[in-house]
Amino acid sequence: MALLSISEPGQGKPQAHAADTKVAKKRAIGIDLGTTNSLVAIASEGHAHTLCDHDGHCLVPSVVHYAADGKVTVGYEAWLKGAEDSRNTISSVKRLMGRGKEDIHYDLPYEIESAATGGMPVIKTAAGNKSPVEVSAEILKTLVKRGEDELGGELEGAVITVPAYFDESQRQATKDAAQLAGIKVLRLLGEPTAAAIAYGLDRKQEETVMIYDLGGGTFDVSLMRLEQGVFKVLATGGDAALGGDDLDRAIIQWMLDAAGISDELSYAQLNSLASIARHAKHALTDSETTEVTFQHWSGTLTREQFNSLIDGLVEKTIKACRRVLRDAKVEVGEISDVVMVGGSTRTPRIRERVSAFFGAEVHTEIDPDKVVAVGAALQADVLAGNKYGDDILLLDVIPLSLGIETMGGLMEKIIPRNTTIPVARAQQFTTYKDGQTAMSLHVLQGERELVSDCRSLAMFELKGIPPMVAGAAVIEVTFQVDADGLMEVQAKELSTGIVSSVVIKPSYGLEDKDIEKMIMDSYSSAATDKEARALQESRVEAQRIIEALESALLVDGKSLLSPAEYSRLEDGILQLQEVLEGGDSDAIHEASEALNEATLEFAGRRMDSQIKTALAGHSIEEID
């Protein structure tokens, strides 16, 4: 099936197939592996665009569904299954990457349990226990496939973005997922860095830029400085529980208050409220007022009202920006550019407030949902060896200090945060007992002084130290952090020339043999049945039509349709749902087409009504 590519505004036209135009073109992709949605993009000659599916969906929901027969679905298809089979539908897996069960203090719709070996928890699904790395690998596979289909062949590799604050374990888990998905990681790139690259800020001489990233459920703000081609994250901040969903909730609360509804609502009612709120929020991006209808109540929400509903939330994000500026000892006047990332930054009030606070140029030209993937693709193209223009080098820093445990449960920093990577630091230790032949080392990451306040990365024992009097053996421990922020620790006994060296990986990372086993496992279950796939696709198509129609009926059905027309469409939905139960993909396809036909008139009226609404706020002169 042909993939539809959409060009980014300001990014030029999509390039012709690279393979056609240039023989030596190396194929590489940029991946934004997000908490809620993921994207893949490709670049050529300094222009990038995201890749979309045949329906024009560029965003792949970061959702994976595991069926009892072992079948795995990813993205929109999987998201649809969430309502009926939430226990086997894994969403927001990014929050589990490189984390232990003890780190998870919130409810998940699926069940997790501690892994036998420690480390990351496993998710219990109908298809067996899955680690967060395996789930992420499924999402990556889908994105890689989309890239391969577009570029026509095997890929050189991918740049995958991670949040700037991601620690060693989270980065390692991301890299493990890529290995499991069979894609080479050219570089793990910070999300804010990617956003800055998308806007070409890496090509300026000296800049201090703020990246304001308000996603569906998280808010991240990063302050970066570019000096002599070195991109440095100066400070990061934000709120892991603040996002676009909170804007929707503000509208829902307003609706409930205005409609005088105080009863307990069903899951389905809450769902449709959420969908109405989302529509209203989107409508208010371009128009001054919007009509909202829920059950028998309807009202008008103005942008001004909406602004006052969300001002408290917006102020919270500004406060986080202030804090980051203070952390980095940077004055607000020093900021030359602000880059807006995440779908929620489309909200006009947020743009107003951010622009007023910083008084700097606020970049919104590139679709805020896609800007990170675009930056990743640009960097992937350069790293794969496709040169264009000046050569820019991005140097990253380590976001959190690395150190080891010393006497008294204290953390001794060996590599402080914000050190440019790659970096290697060595530290010497000695034995404290006569004849001591082993020594244990506890590797930590964090900024606090007490070991208990830092993240434990690894514990390992250095054995085979030649027996000597206390203090005579000299053990040199070297920390090596690579350009992706991943660490290796080596220990050597120096005094006798006897070298015993160990290389360790953090405890939340996977052993290479674990990854090998997972790769083998995935091969054995990869035998896909063509017929089953066709059936699945027709079901998804049908479900999409039903979903779309149901939500359209909720919003405009009462106002645009006669009662007879309304019930005819409702009957159509019921009929399609019946056919859906059966296993005949052709029948489902036909019924879907029929229902689609039946909705054409309704769709036309909705379009007219939307145009009227859109024009309502403008004067005649403007339209002329």
Next chain:
Amino acid sequence: MSLQKANYFELFSLPVSFQLENAQLEAAYKKLQSEFHPDKAVNADDRTRLQALQQTSMVNDAYVTLKSPLKRAAYLLKIAGIDAEEHNQLHLDEGFLLQQMEMRETLESLIDDEDLEGLDAMKDSINKEKTSILAHFETQFTAGEFVGAKSTYNQLQFVYKLLDEIDKAEEKLLDY
């Protein structure tokens, strides 16, 4: 080009001296990074990539060492054959030590009073003192008075530590 050089100064094509042309250091650092960074070797074999990793790590370490006046001073002493970190024969002036103890007491009372302006003023005066000690180190080192230079370096360590503590105290007080 090989990175096997006698010392970090030579690596950056700089003269072995405390006086440092910042622009020259930056330019040389950038040039070395763009030549040896692992990003330039993503498609190379493992051996080449490991080399790139080690070389860039060294370049980064060299840059940090030369950029910071305190670290540069210690490194110069090391080249001159003197272990700057050896503390068992500290030759610190008694007057200097007394002054340091007084300053610590001042710092503690400023923290107790949550006196941010006082902390700022203290930082300014210590920064002035730092500049004059750095100049003194340069004179001694250039004249080959390494023993004296080492003792000046040890004074610098105190001053840098104090500045660091003021910063930490300010951060703590500002935290909301």
